[in-house]
Amino acid sequence: MTSTLFNSFLLAATTAAVAAQPAYDVVIYGGTSAGVVAAVQVRQMGRSVVVIEPSGRLGD
Secondary structure, three states: OHHHHHHHHHHHHHHHHHHHOOOOOEEEEOOOHHHHHHHHHHHHOOOOEEEEOOOOOOOO
């Protein structure tokens, strides 16, 4: 009984965590000028995109 209850809780928690995360069609790692141009192109094609740049500066 306890194992079943725990498994149900774990499934519910995992489902909630996955549902809370945003989803993107394309992920670009690197906010160089090429990464920014690629992100613009992806948006013009109607897809969602996120650019991840570890330094916090885009276009360098």
